[in-house]
Amino acid sequence: MRKTRFIIFAMLLALGCNSANAQMFNFADNNHHFTLGVQLGQAGVNTDYSGFGWGISTSLYGVYVDFLCAGPKHRNDHHVNSSRPSDHEAFAINVGYQIPVTSWLRIAPIIGYCQTNYGYTDMSTVRIHVSGRSHRGSIYHDYYPQQRFHDFNYGAGLFIQPFKYFEIYGVYTSRAIYGGFALNLSAFAGDK
Numbered sequence: 001m002r003k004t005r006f007i008i009f010a011m012l013l014a015l016g017c018n019s020a021n022a023q024m025f026n027f028a029d030n031n032h033h034f035t036l037g038v039q040l041g042q043a044g045v046n047t048d049y050s051g052f053g054w055g056i057s058t059s060l061y062g063v064y065v066d067f068l069c070a071g072p073k074h075r076n077d078h079h080v081n082s083s084r085p086s087d088h089e090a091f092a093i094n095v096g097y098q099i100p101v102t103s104w105l106r107i108a109p110i111i112g113y114c115q116t117n118y119g120y121t122d123m124s125t126v127r128i129h130v131s132g133r134s135h136r137g138s139i140y141h142d143y144y145p146q147q148r149f150h151d152f153n154y155g156a157g158l159f160i161q162p163f164k165y166f167e168i169y170g171v172y173t174s175r176a177i178y179g180g181f182a183l184n185l186s187a188f189a190g191d192k
Contacts, residue, residue: 029100030062034186035167041072041178043070045089047149049116051090056183057169064096064108064157066171068178072143083123087143090116091151094178104161112153114175119145151175 037057043048072087094112101107125142132175155173162168164187170179 024102026100026103027062028104030098031098032186033059033098033184034189035059035182035184036179037064037066037167038181039068039167039169039171039178039180041068041129041171041176041180043068043092043176044114044116045173045175045179047090047116047151047175049088049090049149051088053090055178055180057180059061059098059182062098062100064094064098064110065077066094067192068094068155072091072119074123075140075143076138077121077123077141078139080126081085081121083124084120084124085153086118087121088118089143089145090114092173093172094153094155094173094176096157098157098159106159106161108159110153110155110157110171110173112173114151114153114173116149116151117145118149119143120148138145 024059037059039057040054042050042052046178052071053068055066055068067089070089072089074085074087092094092112092114094110096108098106098108098112122144124143127140128137144170153175154174155171157169157171159167165184167182
C-alpha cells in the first residue's frame, strides 16, 4: 500500500514538473487561495468505534482546517421501543498547511484531534425537531456516551485543482480517511 501511494505521488509530481508553465513551490499562490468545501469519509479509523460521516473544510492563505463528524447510527431510527442498543460516534478536527507543488497540485501535512465515544441510544425517548422554513419534523432519540477515547491525529492531504473554480481533495490520517470537493472562492472574486 505504501509503494502504491508513493508511486501515485511520484507520478503526479512528475506530471506537474513536465507542465510547460509549471513553477514549483510558489508559496505566493497561497495568498490568493481561499476555498470552502464539503467532505465525506470515515472518522475514528483504526478504532472499534469508527463511523461514516460528513464534514466541512476551508483554506485561507495556505492554512487548511477541517471538521469530520460521524454520529450515532441509531439516533435517527424511526422505531420507538424500550431497547437500548449500543452505539458510537466519532469526530475529527484537523489543521495543516498547504504546500503548492504546482499551480494545480497541493500537499499538506496535517495534525489534529480525534474523539470516539461509545455508549447507547435510548429508543424509548423521542425528540422532535421541526424546521422553521419547511415545517417538516424529524424525530431522534437520546444518545448517552459511556466511554470517551481521545487520540492525536496526524497524516497528509492531497489537493488537486483541475479547474480554476473547483478543487478535489483526499486526506488520510491515523484516525480518519475522507475526501471532498471545494469551491475556490478567490477565483470568483478575481473575475469581477
